[in-house]
Amino acid sequence: MRSQSERTPGIIYLSGSDLLAHSDRWYAEVEAATRGSEHLLTKTRAELEPAARAGLVTIAIDTTEDNRVVGCIVLWELERNEGVMWYELGTFLVVPDHRFKARGPKAMPIGDFLTRHLLEEHAGRHIMCTTDNPAAAHTFVRDGMRVVSFHDLPSSIHGATCICPLSKTGTSTNRSCRLKNGPCHAFVSYNTWERMGCPDSPDMG
Numbered sequence: 001m002r003s004q005s006e007r008t009p010g011i012i013y014l015s016g017s018d019l020l021a022h023s024d025r026w027y028a029e030v031e032a033a034t035r036g037s038e039h040l041l042t043k044t045r046a047e048l049e050p051a052a053r054a055g056l057v058t059i060a061i062d063t064t065e066d067n068r069v070v071g072c073i074v075l076w077e078l079e080r081n082e083g084v085m086w087y088e089l090g091t092f093l094v095v096p097d098h099r100f101k102a103r104g105p106k107a108m109p110i111g112d113f114l115t116r117h118l119l120e121e122h123a124g125r126h127i128m129c130t131t132d133n134p135a136a137a138h139t140f141v142r143d144g145m146r147v148v149s150f151h152d153l154p155s156s157i158h159g160a161t162c163i164c165p166l167s168k169t170g171t172s173t174n175r176s177c178r179l180k181n182g183p184c185h186a187f188v189s190y191n192t193w194e195r196m197g198c199p200d201s202p203d204m205g
């Protein structure tokens with residue numbers, strides 16, 4: 001799929017076969033961007049390529065800057081629960097000089113477009129994510145995701161998503177991590193939230 005928005009002039013969004021047909025320079029650009037961010041796990045071509053072939057990657061490129069990658073979002077297979085695959089939204093980034101706040105009167109909601117694009121393209125899937133970055137959390141709320149308690153996730157999904165290292169959580173038993181439900185929050189897509197029975201949202205503080 002190839003899309004654009006009049007709210008993000010010059011930016012093109014590529015996924016599926018259109019992404020695979022694009023120059024494969026993007027793998028190195030996404031890897032470099034993830035390597036440079038404290039909020040992201042580094043993702044190499046070995047991990048990105050199967051996800052792209054499965055149609056689970058969307059990138060944003062700036063056609064006014066030699067098609068440089070300026071954003072990315074990926075659905076990663078997380079874990080099956082009762083036979084259904086749950087996916088984790090991740091590798092979500094907008095490069096610093098294209099972030100909304102960095103562009104003053106030329107602000108472009110690239111992060112919002114990427115999020116909505118992914119949620120619409122994969123509306124039938126079970127989608128969740130976690131973040132302790134308020135900018136990402138605000139994006140997810142703006143784009144219709146629901147914050148849920150980690151404890152309302154199916155147990156296997158809760159266990160699969162909570163893999164932060166001891167150096168971050170201060171505990172070797174991630175079930176009792178004190179970062180959960182503030183400052184770290186779990187989000188699910190609206191459709192997933194309905195399938196979960198519409199659980200109450202914890203206070204985001």
Ligand SMILES: CC(C)(COP(=O)(O)OP(=O)(O)OC[C@H]1O[C@@H](n2cnc3c(N)ncnc32)[C@H](O)[C@@H]1OP(=O)(O)O)[C@@H](O)C(=O)NCCC(=O)NCCS
Binds near residue numbers: 102109111129133
């Ligand atoms: C998360 C990220 C993709 C969002 O990028 P972005 O959409 O361009 O937004 P910014 O980071 O510029 O957002 C900062 C501020 O701009 C404003 N803003 C952003 N998008 C906006 C929009 N569409 N409308 C109005 N204001 C907006 C908000 O004031 C926001 O501050 P707030 O979070 O306190 O509300 C980007 O910050 C990033 O790449 N961060 C590093 C990686 C990361 O943390 N990824 C998430 C892991 S789950």
